[in-house]
Amino acid sequence: MRVGIIGVGSQAKNVHLPTLNSMEEVEIVGIADINEERVKDISKQYEILNAYTDYRDLLNNDNIDLVLICTPSYLHKKMVVESASAGKHVLVEKPMATTVKDADEMINAAKENDIKLCVVQNYRFFPSVKDTKARIKKGRIGEIISMHAYMLDFPPLGAGYSEWRIEGKDSAGVIEDIGPHLIDIVLHLNDSKIEQIYATGGCIGNLDLIDHAQIMIEFEDKSLATLDLSWMAGAKEIALYIQGTGGLLRCDVRNNHVQEIHQYNTPLDDLSSIIRKMRGIVRDVMTGDYFVGPKKFHKEIIRNFIVSIENNTKSPVTGEEGRKTAVVIESALKSIRNREPVFIQR
Template sequence: MTERLRVGVIGAGAIAQVAHLPTLRRMKDVEVAVVCDSDLPKARAVANRFKINDAFDDIDDVLRYEELDALVISTPNHLHESHAISALSAGLHVLVEKPLATSTKGVNHVIRQAKKSDRILMVGTNQRYRPDVETVRGFVESGELGKVDSVRGSWHVFRPSRLQLGWRLRQELAGGGAMLDLGLAVLDIGLWLAGNPVPTRVSAVLNRMSERSVEHSGSAFVVCENGASIFLDVTWNHIGDGERFGAGVRGSKGTASINPFVVWKQMHGAPVNVSPTTSWGRETPYQASFRAEWAHFLAAIRGQAKAPPLEDQVTLHQVLDAIYQSAEENRDIKL
């Protein structure tokens, strides 16, 4: 592996243009060598904008002609599994946007290939890397909030048009609606902040415009083996002031919230605001999350850090399967 890592970008959509490419452009030890998209004019336009040498419309051409160390995969959901397996089989490290696959079976398939190829595989759980989320996680890990009893998370956005959602409205391409698109990230944060307890029971409600459409909103309640609970609520149809993303942790000795960021502890028999007086700088938490995620991925490739356990992805998708089953059958689902 060369000292300066050569990276390819598969999928030239919004997440690549808004998050990955601007982040990589600021990293001196990374060279983005190629961008690939099924829409070749788009791939060429993005390559020109970010000063990338090559553009292709087929991942097989990327793997055939480019000498790379890693790929980031940000294609539509139904392609994640096959693209990740192709890249891993070619000996490349892979950072793939969530979901890793559109089924638990597919998730296990990709993980087996990563282990067989002995390559780093990371899933884009960038919300974990937000500075406010990482700070709250630190309070949890130190035991300052006591035993975590519950985590509540929500992500509400306003995407009313078919143009804004595009392929996400098609079950065969997306694998699910708002619960997969937004809820998977909220569920991941909930379990991570709670210390990764084992989920045992799920109850959910999903809202659809019609029987044939994917869900535009939904809520789920997850009970864990240690008594902790995770509640999540998501929607593509938020009627309000801007996008809303946040989470709250309730522990036996304190509470914490994300967006707004506040931490309270019980001290000398009274609640005390112990929120750190930190500044996130000129970056938004969203921008900072992608920079930190890429730093972790690159450190894992170089053997300087461990990648997040891939078993986390299996658990997430097992819970997600139970959410859809619960909503479909109108009953609690035991895991």
């Protein structure tokens, strides 16, 4: 698959370029970025012949089949629509969009031009998330009653981070940065339609934007989800507690561990769970996978997307799924501003 990359900042440089370069089925045909020096350095490093400072020149290259968009999210809609109009399949970084209007325009452009659209939501490919999804599907905990999910991280400051993530008082902050990962996992595990969203959040640091937030979702089947997001905890962690009518699931996403609880959880149950968790961590440390973390799953999503293009099958993360995340982001921000719940229109 012949690939072109639009935007070669930190995400492309640290994740996508090394991943694509390691895949035999991929040829990096061209890159585009407004930073001329960056384009020159990366094209030299990876021996990429076509290097542009205008992404439209990349889209005019007939030798490119698939475009990977790694630009700030506010540029996604324009670039996805133009890429689709140029007949390129599109893989776009998360969040695909932060408004439903933009998401709909991207989806419509993909349909009108008969191209595949996929969103980089790699956290759902963690084995722990897959395991949790399989247990729910098998009915191991009955019907979902509620989910409590949290994702804690450090603020995106310093070398290796893009400034656009924290610029502007209207920035969605943590909701737009790490929020899409957690939102996507929750919606991937519970496919009931969203009825209403209420969110609260604010700034307790010095970034003058939303650095912590809680998002509450009520689904059509009356199940609930609470998402806790923060840059300010001084820790990195992502986990879910899922209560069903017949049991409980604890999913430690980062450490790839799932614990299923029925009736009473004894100290012996906890000990057994800890031993299994440590065995998994030691195995991943020995293979080096533990230190790669979520970056490991970019290759899986890219490979699956290429297969979907070649076989004309469903994308691994569709534009419609990216739209659901946009619904939550947009509604959460509206709820925080207006201090009231947002009811989702069908």
